[in-house]
Amino acid sequence: MNTQKTPTPSTAQAQSPMGEAWRMFRRDHAAMAGLLVLMLVLIAGLAGPYVYSGDPFEMVWAPFTTPGTDGFVLGTDYLGRDLLVMLIHGARVSIAIGLSAAFLTVVIGITVGALAGFYRGWVEELLMRLTEFFQVLPTLLFSMVIVALFGASLPMITLAIGIVSWPPVARITRAEFMRIRELEYVTAARACGVSNVKIILQVILPNALPPIIVQAALMVGSAILFEAGLSFLGLTDPNVVSWGQIIGSNRQYILDSSYTVTIPGLAIFVTVLAISLVGDGLNDALNPKLRKR
Amino acid sequence: MADTNTQAVKDQDKPLLTVDNLTVRFAVKRGGMFSKKSYLYAVDDVSFAVKRGETLAIVGESGSGKTTAALAVARLVNAAAGKVDLAGQDFLTLEGEELRQARTKVQFIFQDPYSSLNPRLRAAAVVREPLDSLTTMSAEEKQETIDRLFAEVGLHKEQQHLFPHQFSGGQRQRIGIARALSTQPELIICDEPVSALDVAVQAQVLNLLRRLQENFGLTYLFISHDLGVVQHMCDSVAVMYMGKIVEYGDRLSLFNNPKHPYTIALLSAVPSVDKKRREQMQRIDIPGDPPDPVNLPRGCRFASRCPKVVDKCRESEPELTEINGTHRVACYFS
Numbered sequence: 001m002n003t004q005k006t007p008t009p010s011t012a013q014a015q016s017p018m019g020e021a022w023r024m025f026r027r028d029h030a031a032m033a034g035l036l037v038l039m040l041v042l043i044a045g046l047a048g049p050y051v052y053s054g055d056p057f058e059m060v061w062a063p064f065t066t067p068g069t070d071g072f073v074l075g076t077d078y079l080g081r082d083l084l085v086m087l088i089h090g091a092r093v094s095i096a097i098g099l100s101a102a103f104l105t106v107v108i109g110i111t112v113g114a115l116a117g118f119y120r121g122w123v124e125e126l127l128m129r130l131t132e133f134f135q136v137l138p139t140l141l142f143s144m145v146i147v148a149l150f151g152a153s154l155p156m157i158t159l160a161i162g163i164v165s166w167p168p169v170a171r172i173t174r175a176e177f178m179r180i181r182e183l184e185y186v187t188a189a190r191a192c193g194v195s196n197v198k199i200i201l202q203v204i205l206p207n208a209l210p211p212i213i214v215q216a217a218l219m220v221g222s223a224i225l226f227e228a229g230l231s232f233l234g235l236t237d238p239n240v241v242s243w244g245q246i247i248g249s250n251r252q253y254i255l256d257s258s259y260t261v262t263i264p265g266l267a268i269f270v271t272v273l274a275i276s277l278v279g280d281g282l283n284d285a286l287n288p289k290l291r292k293r
Numbered sequence: 294m295a296d297t298n299t300q301a302v303k304d305q306d307k308p309l310l311t312v313d314n315l316t317v318r319f320a321v322k323r324g325g326m327f328s329k330k331s332y333l334y335a336v337d338d339v340s341f342a343v344k345r346g347e348t349l350a351i352v353g354e355s356g357s358g359k360t361t362a363a364l365a366v367a368r369l370v371n372a373a374a375g376k377v378d379l380a381g382q383d384f385l386t387l388e389g390e391e392l393r394q395a396r397t398k399v400q401f402i403f404q405d406p407y408s409s410l411n412p413r414l415r416a417a418a419v420v421r422e423p424l425d426s427l428t429t430m431s432a433e434e435k436q437e438t439i440d441r442l443f444a445e446v447g448l449h450k451e452q453q454h455l456f457p458h459q460f461s462g463g464q465r466q467r468i469g470i471a472r473a474l475s476t477q478p479e480l481i482i483c484d485e486p487v488s489a490l491d492v493a494v495q496a497q498v499l500n501l502l503r504r505l506q507e508n509f510g511l512t513y514l515f516i517s518h519d520l521g522v523v524q525h526m527c528d529s530v531a532v533m534y535m536g537k538i539v540e541y542g543d544r545l546s547l548f549n550n551p552k553h554p555y556t557i558a559l560l561s562a563v564p565s566v567d568k569k570r571r572e573q574m575q576r577i578d579i580p581g582d583p584p585d586p587v588n589l590p591r592g593c594r595f596a597s598r599c600p601k602v603v604d605k606c607r608e609s610e611p612e613l614t615e616i617n618g619t620h621r622v623a624c625y626f627s
Binding site for chain 2: 016183184185188189190191192193198203206207
C-alpha cells in the first residue's frame with residue numbers, strides 16, 4: 001500500500017486562533033497600557049475599601065477641603081465627604097454597571113442576531129424590525145423613562161442601559177451568522193447530523209465571536225458613560241455612590257471648587273479611554289485581515 | 294417522466310444510489326416586496342444511478358446545477374420533487390432520528406479545503422465531529438478510529454492536535470477525506486474535491502481517493518468541471534447543462550463517442566499532450582452565455598449557444614433518449 005507521507009513540521013506548535021490573538025494583543029502597547037489602567041481601576045474598586053476604609057456618605061471634615069490638605073489626598077466635597085473614599089466606592093458601581101449592562105446587551109444582541117441570521121425568512125424579518133424599532137428610540141430619553149417609571153435601583157439602571165444598547169450587537173451578530181452559515185464547514189456539520197442548536201452555539205457562534213467581543217468591550221465603556229449621564233441627571237440609586245453621581249451632586253460648585261467635578265470626571269475619562277484602547281487592541285488582534293501586516 | 298432505462302439497470306445489478314426525477318428550485322424575488330415569486334430551477338427533473346463500488350461523475354460548467362444536485366442527494370438542500378433511493382431506503386422522506394442514522398451512509402467531501410474545516414477545531418476534532426453526532430462509540434474507540442483514519446489518508450499522528458490553518462491545501466483536503474470516511478459511509482459525494490488544489494497535489498488526492506475506493510468498496514458521486522480528472526476517476530458520466538442532464542453514459546462510450554453538441558464542445562476544450570490527437574481535435578467554441586435561468590426558453594436550453602441549432606430546437610425541448618446500451622442523449626441530432 002503506497003501511503004503518501006507528508007512532511008511534519010516537527011516544531012509546529014498547536015497555536016489556537018485565540019492564543020494567536022493574545023500574542024498580537026500583547027504586542028500592542030496602547031492596548032496593554034489600557035489593560036493595565038483597567039486592572040488598576042478594578043483593583044482599586046475591589047481592594048480599595050479594605051486599604052482605605054471609610055463610609056462614602058459620612059461627613060468627615062470641613063466641606064471643600066482642597067486636595068492634599070489635612071491628610072485628604074483628593075479633598076472633600078460640598079458635604080465634607082472624603083472624595084477618595086467616594087471615588088473608590090464609585091469605581092465598584094461604575095465598573096459593575098458597565099460590565100453587567102454590557103453583558104445584558106451582548107446576551108440580548110447575540111440571541112436576536114443569531115436567530116435572525118441563522119433562520120432567515122420571517123424570523124429575520126420580525127427580529128430585524130424589532131431591532132430597528134429599538135435603534136430609532138432616543139436612547140437616553142427611553143432609559144430615563146424606564147428608570148423614572150420602575151425606580152432608580154442598580155438592576156433597573158442596568159436593564160435600562162441594556163435595553164437601549166443591544167441593536168448594534170444584534171446587527172453585527174446577524175451579519176456574521178449570515179456569512180458563516182454559508183461556509184462549507186457549517187454544511188459539513190449538517191452533513192454529520194449536528195443539530196441546529198449545536199450548529200448555532202458550537203459551530204457558528206465561536207467563529208462569529210471576534211467582532212462581538214470588540215463591540216462588547218466598547219459597550220462596557222459606553223455603559224459607564226451612560227450610567228454617568230443618568231446619575232448626573234439624578235436618576236440613580238441615592239444609596240450608592242457612582243462617579244456620575246459625584247459629578248451631579250457637586251455640579252453647582254463647579255466654579256468655586258472645580259476639583260470636586262474634575263476628579264470623578266477624570267476617573268470616568270481615564271477608565272473609558274482605557275476600555276476603548278483595549279477594544280481597539282482586541283479589534284486589531286482578532287481581525288485576521290490586519291493580522292497579516 | 295420515468296425513464297425507461299432505470300428498470301433495466303436495476304435488474305442487471307442493483308445500484309446503491311438511484312435518483313429519480315430530482316428537482317430543486319429556489320424562489321427568486323425580483324423587484325419589490327410584492328412582486329410575483331418566480332422560481333429558479335437549479336436542478337430540473339434529473340435522474341441517475343450509481344452502482345455499488347463505482348463512480349459516477351457529474352460534469353458541467355459553473356451554474357449548471359451539479360453541486361446543487363449533489364447537495365440535494367445528501368439532504369443538505371431541500372428537493373422540490375423526486376426520489377432518492379439509497380440502498381433501498383427512500384432518503385428524501387426520512388426525518389429526525391432516522392435521517393440522522395441514514396446520514397452515516399452518505400458523506401460529503403467539499404470543494405474548498407480552506408472553508409470546509411472549522412478554524413476553531415483541531416484536526417482530530419474535525420474528524421471526530423461526525424463520530425460524536427452520529428455514532429455511540431466510546432472515547433477510546435473514537436480515538437482509535439481517528440488514528441486509523443489519519444494513517445489511512447497519509448497524515449501523521451502528531452498532526453492531530455494542529456489547527457486547520459497550519460496545514461497546506463492538500464493536507465486540509467486529506468483531513469476532509471478522513472472526516473468523510475469516519476462514519477464508514479457507503480456513498481461519498483465529492484464536490485470538486487481537487488479543483489482548489491494545484492496540479493501536483495491534485496494527482497495525490499485523486500490517487501488517494503481511488504485507493505480508498507478499492508480498500509473500502511466506496512461508491513463515489515463525483516462532481517467536477519475538469520474532464521481530465523473525470524476521465525481518470527469515473528465509470529460513468531452525466532453531463533449537466535442549466536439544471537438538466539443532456540448526456541449520460543459510461544465513460545468509454547461518452548468520451549469516445551460524444552453526441553450532444555455541448556459534450557463535444559466540453560471535450561474539445563480539454564488540452565491534450567498528444568500531438569496527433571491535438572491536431573485531430575477541432576476546437577469548438579460555444580459563444581455567448583447560458584440563458585436566464587429564471588426565464589428559460591421554451592425549447593432546448595442549449596439552443597442559444599449550439600452550433601447545430603435548427604428551428605425545431607427552439608420550439609420544443611428534446612427528451613433524454615437512449616442511443617445504445619446505457620448511453621442517453623437529449624438532442625435531436627443524436
